[in-house]
Amino acid sequence: MSELPNGFTGFSSSFSTDTQLPYSREFLPRTKTEPLSFDPEKLASIPGPERRWAWVEIDLNAIRHNVMVTKQRIGQGCRLMAVVKADAYGHGAVRVAKTAVNSGAEYLGVATIDEAIELREAMINVPILLLVEPPMSAIPLLLAYKVMPTVYTPEFAILYAETADAHRLRAPFHLKVNTGMNRIGVRFDEVVDFMARIDFHRALDLVGTFTHFATADCDETLDFQIQIKRFLEAVNALRASGVNPGIIHAANSAAIFRYPEVHFDMVRLGISLYGFHPCRQTRMAVELHPAMSVHACITDVKTVPMSEGVSYGMLYRSPGSVKICTLPLGYADGLRRGLSGRIDVILDGQRCRQVGTICMDQCMFEVDMRVYGNRPRLNPQIGDEVIVVGQQGDSVITIDDLTGILQTVPHEVAIGFANRMPRVYC
Numbered sequence: 001m002s003e004l005p006n007g008f009t010g011f012s013s014s015f016s017t018d019t020q021l022p023y024s025r026e027f028l029p030r031t032k033t034e035p036l037s038f039d040p041e042k043l044a045s046i047p048g049p050e051r052r053w054a055w056v057e058i059d060l061n062a063i064r065h066n067v068m069v070t071k072q073r074i075g076q077g078c079r080l081m082a083v084v085k086a087d088a089y090g091h092g093a094v095r096v097a098k099t100a101v102n103s104g105a106e107y108l109g110v111a112t113i114d115e116a117i118e119l120r121e122a123m124i125n126v127p128i129l130l131l132v133e134p135p136m137s138a139i140p141l142l143l144a145y146k147v148m149p150t151v152y153t154p155e156f157a158i159l160y161a162e163t164a165d166a167h168r169l170r171a172p173f174h175l176k177v178n179t180g181m182n183r184i185g186v187r188f189d190e191v192v193d194f195m196a197r198i199d200f201h202r203a204l205d206l207v208g209t210f211t212h213f214a215t216a217d218c219d220e221t222l223d224f225q226i227q228i229k230r231f232l233e234a235v236n237a238l239r240a241s242g243v244n245p246g247i248i249h250a251a252n253s254a255a256i257f258r259y260p261e262v263h264f265d266m267v268r269l270g271i272s273l274y275g276f277h278p279c280r281q282t283r284m285a286v287e288l289h290p291a292m293s294v295h296a297c298i299t300d301v302k303t304v305p306m307s308e309g310v311s312y313g314m315l316y317r318s319p320g321s322v323k324i325c326t327l328p329l330g331y332a333d334g335l336r337r338g339l340s341g342r343i344d345v346i347l348d349g350q351r352c353r354q355v356g357t358i359c360m361d362q363c364m365f366e367v368d369m370r371v372y373g374n375r376p377r378l379n380p381q382i383g384d385e386v387i388v389v390g391q392q393g394d395s396v397i398t399i400d401d402l403t404g405i406l407q408t409v410p411h412e413v414a415i416g417f418a419n420r421m422p423r424v425y426c
């Protein structure tokens with residue numbers, strides 16, 4: 001038997017009864033028996049949190065709740081697109097999409113053709129809009145998997161139509177209008193010319209017309225008002241030229257809850273599908289339930305003598321009266337390094353300070369062992385579960401808290417936690 005140099009050469013198979021050995025026979029281990037084998041099915045069935053002591057939990061009831069409150073807000077006659085790009089903002093695209101569709105979402109939004117294919121292969125059959133125009137080489141994939149593209153260049157539109165025609169298929173699409181975000185789209189005052197250039201093609205179906213707001217989550221509203229005005233101008237010009245613009249849509253999460261006047265025929269629910277507020281103003285407007293929580297178990301506990309440092313750079317020094325506990329997650333798992341020393345974790349319902357620099361795969365927190373008043377003294381042990389994001393008792397740590405510290409958007413923080421940790425649905 002040839003042995004691979006992987007460090008796990010079994011000693012039983014390296015012995016043979018023919019070899020001269022300096023041991024008596026009774027000391028020989030497991031000769032001539034089959035080496036122990038591990039059942040691949042049993043191995044595969046060891047769940048994520050038992051493979052590593054850090055994981056993400058996704059509460060699908062929260063997703064259901066967030067879809068339902070949004071449906072109530074937009075009323076009948078307005079469709080809801082669940083935006084499940086970037087693996088549903090780190091929550092798992094297939095599970096979230098199925099839950100959203102079962103709760104009343106009529107459309108799904110994605111950013112890449114592969115994200116759309118993943119949904120189709122999971123037998124999800126509702127309309128899927130690719131929120132960008134993909135390279136022309138992806139056109140066969142769009143048609144084969146029945147994924148509608150966003151369109152804003154005539155070259156793409158014509159090739160898409162011709163390819164569809166050659167397969168005797170329709171070529172449905174949504175037209176993107178640039179009303180001021182200046183990311184992608186046909187400029188608002190050029191949509192009539194644009195449609196005139198491509199409209200001759202019989203396979204093309206303009207199913208929807210949409211724009212995207214740059215400042216729906218900002219305090220200042222003038223730019224937002226300008227974008228609405230330009231969008232309406234574009235839609236009306238299309239109608240006046242005899243083009244039916246189809247489903248009109250514009251609102252992202254912030255606009256859905258702040259500006260009912262831009263609900264039009266469909267809204268695109270992204271960050272609030274997952275229970276997060278895009279800005280301060282939506283907090284009063286709607287009650288959302290965050291779906292994501294982050295959990296870990298303690299992997300090491302020790303008393304560090306007074307003034308000894310902890311972690312890279314030793315930016316934290318032990319006061320001696322604490323136990324230092326280690327968790328097996330770090331910035332490679334989305335616990336961003338910029339949070340070092342600025343967050344708490346929850347152990348047995350009590351907040352404990354994260355201390356020292358957050359490493360790539362691990363971080364530390366301190367448990368104060370002094371006794372004050374009637375506060376129960378904690379007794380951290382290896383294997384104890386800790387909440388990094390979530391709620392336990394009266395203690396809550398939210399994605400929003402981390403977002404505030406990092407001066408970013410909740411989108412970025414939530415997606416970070418999808419990097420490497422196993423995901424559990426409940």
Ligand SMILES: *Cc1c(COP(=O)(O)O)cnc(C)c1O
Nearest residue numbers: 083131212252253268269270271
């Ligand atoms: C991502 C995205 C959305 C969703 O935005 P949220 O702020 O997460 O609600 C809506 N529309 C487009 C075009 C997007 O790219």
